[in-house]
Structure formats: structure tokens, C-alpha cells
Amino acid sequence: MISVFGESEDVRGESILEAAVVKWFELGRISQGKAAEILGISRADVLDVLAQYRVSPWQYTDAELDEELGLD
Numbered sequence: 572m573i574s575v576f577g578e579s580e581d582v583r584g585e586s587i588l589e590a591a592v593v594k595w596f597e598l599g600r601i602s603q604g605k606a607a608e609i610l611g612i613s614r615a616d617v618l619d620v621l622a623q624y625r626v627s628p629w630q631y632t633d634a635e636l637d638e639e640l641g642l643d
Contacts (some may be wrong), residue, residue, distance in 0.1 A: 592610055592620075593606075593610050593620060596630070598619070603617050603618075603628065606620075
């Protein structure tokens with residue numbers, strides 16, 4: 572069945588889950604590993620998904636970045 576989104580119900584549900592998982596990762600609520608587990612894909616595939624949504628796989632706070640760069 573084609574929906575108003577041009578996709579089947581199952582595909583649309585997967586897309587919504589994928590978008591939610593990407594947002595949870597972006598907010599720092601889940602790790603790449605947990606994202607992979609939820610989506611049923613490898614961590615390498617999670618990197619591809621993050622790239623599709625233009626979300627950086629590197630999630631550092633400002634303080635962590637300053638510490639890493641020796642600016643603290």
C-alpha cells in the first residue's frame with residue numbers, strides 16, 4: 572500500500588524510527604552502539620545513517636573538546 576509519503580506503511584515506520592534514533596544520538600541520549608542495536612544494523616551502518624541526516628558521529632561537549640585540545 573502506498574501512503575501519502577509515497578512509501579509503504581512498513582518503510583515509513585522504519586524511517587520514523589531511524590529519524591528518532593538519530594535525534595536521540597544527537598542529543599547524547601544513546602550511543603552509536605545502542606543506535607545500531609535499536610535499528611538492527613552494524614555500527615558502521617550507523618555512521619552511514621548519521622551522514623544521511625548530516626549528524627556528526629563525534630558528540631563532544633564544549634568542555635570535553637577544550638580538554639581534548641588542551642585548552643582547559
